[in-house]
Amino acid sequence: MDVELRHLRAFAAVADSRSFTAASRQLLITQPALTRTIQQLEAILEVKLLDRTSRSVELTEPGRTFRARVQTLLRDLDLACAELRGERDLRIGFSWALPDPWVSDVITAFEEATGISGRLLRRDDITTALESGDVDVAFVRHSIDDEDVATLTLFEEPRVAAVSSRSPLAERNTLSWNELGQYPVVVNTRSGSTTPKLWPLGRRPAQTIECDNYDEWITLVAANRGVGATPLSASATHAHAGVVFIPMNDAPPVPLRLAWRWQRNSALLRRFVELTTEQGQPSRF
Template sequence: MDLNLRQVRAFVSVVQAGSFTRAAALLNLSQPALTVQIQRLEEMLDARLIDRTSRTVAPTRIGRELLPVFQKVLRDLDAVVIETRDLAAQRYGIVRIATLPSFAASSLSEAIALFRTDHPRVTFVIKDVIAQRVLDLVRSEEVDLGIVGGDVCDSEISVLHRTSDNLHVVYPCDHPISVLPSITVEALATYPLVLMDPATSVRTVVDLAFMGAGRLPIVACEATYMMTAVGMVRAGLGLTILPGSAREIRAEPELRSRPIDDPRFERSVCLIKREGRTMPTAAEAFCTLLSGLIVHPAG
């Protein structure tokens, strides 16, 4: 059945107005055109819906039964149109992001706060996970955007913007490494290290840097989360290597951090989305703001 919404709206308008003349004016139609709409609806349903005399217009019994159904259809349709327009105007919506934990607690949270000053009805769903999980979530379209460490070479992933993040060594304030004029891979290789999980982007950078220097790290412990690594440093288990953007490196007053003086300890950070997919309007707008705060155009 090809039910025409113009015909439904015509029927509801005539019944509510109690007059073909008033309904035609409301719908900006001529009375003959409005009459045709009603007739076609009745022909489609094979039932008379309106009784019309020279003085009165009233729905038939079937018309009275259909009226609330048709009114609900029109209300639901109008609500969808309004909601779609609101989404397009970024008045509200949901932005879903998978991100490295180091950005979730720093640049990302600041970007969200700034965005919501102009878009208070936009909400965010944040999944702070390790690098491989970010890629999985973007690839499966469970999120609109991803912030991931390391270079991305995946035909299913589009890199929107790219920046870099220097790695720092985190150590107790009285540790001997604090007096060195510079932090090198040779210096790091002489002390026990609390390294991040092998599935993290930070660990990939650290492993490649040590390998490139022909050195092996002394691994005391491994941790998935940065605060865990910081806690192990505080307990004296070793030094750790974390991104300079991570707020965890400033969370403990008795700990210090310094950038590592070796370009190999630099992590690429990419803002990504699923290749060939159109993001929701709110996510598109937030991406523009975010790229200006934490990353530069890829190139």
Template structure:
């Protein structure tokens, strides 16, 4: 059996929906046909792409790797058929939690003024590459190190790190904090799209415990409920103010790099314009 583009699209739907049943509904196909497509891919590749049972579905390591390759191939195919309209199709920019921080509104307004024929669409996607590695967006604003293969990155700025603490707790009474001040508290860690790990602290002085969440909303809720504290960039304080959270500057934490990233093999034609405008706005301090 030869593998066709429809097989890749089907697998990506399975991966994104987290199972065969939901993928079949999304694709308007029968569940057995989707299962057969997945099995055919596994036979062709000679590896198991997913561990699945009635109540359990998870991609294997090989499945995650193939997902990236499949998304790249599908995106490249779609781009190849759209060469005459690339400038006019929307430029989809993903982000995991706070877009371009205080520069977001100036970026969107100035882009609309200069490139009205190429809409810029911001999409929040809870994923380490904000959907870029999976082909869901054309570019992404990413914080922290970017290690996904096949991506080109441009450093736009660095953000000071902030502590996020319960607004009614003792740490909120301080003007600034240190990593050591947080180490005695449970530290909330977003394992899906966050940038905070135990490696931020010295090996001999790390937090007593960490609690994991899967997205920014749960991270904010947990800190406001005094389940723990968090570490983030200054953009989070600007984009996600919360009455139950106090943000305080961390004086000894390394700054957080903010990159614009895009796929090397199928860049949107407007990427250079986006890079130039982002640098222009940060140089001006974000004024629109």
């Protein structure tokens, strides 16, 4: 038996996720079938590629070397197929402010590496956009509770307070996280990064004002309906004349993640994830 493409894809999926459960979901096959495929590959090559226990999956030394070769081979093959199919863009969703110029650098690197256009699309409901196929991948700052969605944390950035320019707090140079929780807090329940659970028990805000998107959130803060918290990058890219952003040294950081559906794990998406990871976090964080 010769090595087949299905063997390589199975190995790559397990090697990347370090999980037979996640890999089988990604490949849309059962775990027993995936296990047999990996065993066939190891028998053909006459080498052990993976060390598997009941709790973990690790690459052997030959497995690590083979993984690097397989990733390059599959990437080149998938991109060649994408070109033949006439795929011209990757749709990248987001709900609100992204770090810039970091995100521009990521998209430029992707376009130069693949010849494919990266299209940024703003969507308030990222989960629905991913499910419908409206976007292929998305930048998110909130948790997505869906077992069909894979997420990867790229980096964390500082969180700053947001207060109305009419509030006495606007004169402050710094605020503490617990102090911020003493005021009514405006919460973007659909795509926001701040929830009352981030405060310790006994320090959680007594009142929250809920909204559905970033525009409503910043408008409510500007109207002095409550205070808020947002990533540092948002304070630079989405300023508002009626809002003052104040540093907080003790606030929990905000993770920026990539999210995509396992079933739509295309060649272009995998290349985008790879390049985004290589980009690292913005230097100013």
